[in-house]
Amino acid sequence: MKNKYIPDDTIRRLPVYLRNLLNLKKQEKKIASSKEICFSLNILPDQFRKDISYFGTFGKRGVGYDVDKLIYTLEKIIGIDKKVKVILVGVGRLGSALIRYKGFSALNIEISYAFDNDPKKIGKIIEGIEVKDIEKMEEILKEEKILVGIICVPANKAQKVAEYMVKSGIKGVLNFAPTTLNLPKKIFVSYVDMASELGSLIFKLNNL
């Protein structure tokens, strides 16, 4: 089950399953079938069972899945069973909004450091985090091992910031800037491309 090839779409569904399971737990559900886990997610129960089967067998035939156990299992699989610290660069409007975004903490993810190069922003406290000079990144990451960085700078500065992150020890980048990054291929890069998303939606509206 480990080292087997895992489809990218499977990976992207894991946090979605987890979020729904946390909801089920809040509703005091102890046992849930694949059908219940997928209810309202627009994912077939078969897909969930296939997805989870890449990692082992966690259900009971004829019964379903233990909600608490599956939550723990998914957190463990994703790697968020303990708090995960990340950094953010670019404390503009979007960056500030992300620092305070509750969706991250629900998945045990915390933005621990925020950086900018604008003297007007450096030193400001946002949601309990002091905005630091971007020049200090490498030094800070030498002290504390953090592997993930979020980029919220304008598109024309994103590549340079990304390279500096990699130089500072970052291994995974979530890029909100509307541009493609070119980094060593051992570095994982994900994109949140809000304008393209909206563009695709408009296309579908017009054509499908």
Added chain:
Amino acid sequence: MKNKYIPDDTIRRLPVYLRNLLNLKKQEKKIASSKEICFSLNILPDQFRKDISYFGTFGKRGVGYDVDKLIYTLEKIIGIDKKVKVILVGVGRLGSALIRYKGFSALNIEISYAFDNDPKKIGKIIEGIEVKDIEKMEEILKEEKILVGIICVPANKAQKVAEYMVKSGIKGVLNFAPTTLNLPKKIFVSYVDMASELGSLIFKLNNL
């Protein structure tokens, strides 16, 4: 070429190609090959040619593509050759950041109305847009035909807001709330799920 089945991933690449072509145009490039169009995008030229071939033939063999013409073609295909107006609901930190987000205007997309139900926010002007009472949505959309809505409210309110949007005439929804929406299937829904994206990235870091 029309009515042929078009892969979803093709659709999601169209705005990316367009953005790169706009960059090439800014660099005064008149003709570009598929290789140049894909340079630094991490997309193979073959993929671009296949993608664009769903819509017709726009290049010259042995030469390449006329940059201006291809920009116009892509804008036309996506449906953003004229300004597209959209609405946004939920003027919290993320919603406010989106109202001011430059990435949308680069694709000819404009957030024309912003709504909230919080009396403290209603009436505020953000980037030249007055925040309106959400109750006014249906009335406003009766006057002006707008097809796309952006949801930036908390997860537990997203479904209700989405249903109200559909009732008001919205046909496509971009959902930033970390929850799945259940709407009539003629309605197009896209998701920007920032926390899941970060979760998937952390998974890859730990496992691949």
Added chain:
DNA sequence: CCTTGTGAAAACTTTCACAGCT
């Protein structure tokens, strides 16, 4: 000799369907 456009092959993902356990 360069680059496009496109069938065909390869690769990948989802859905099916059913054996197996409770």
Added chain:
DNA sequence: AGCTGTGAAAGTTTTCACAAGG
């Protein structure tokens, strides 16, 4: 009887490879 786990089939997307045109 009910639900999981999983090979096999179906469906989809990407990559290949090459004919055709500048």
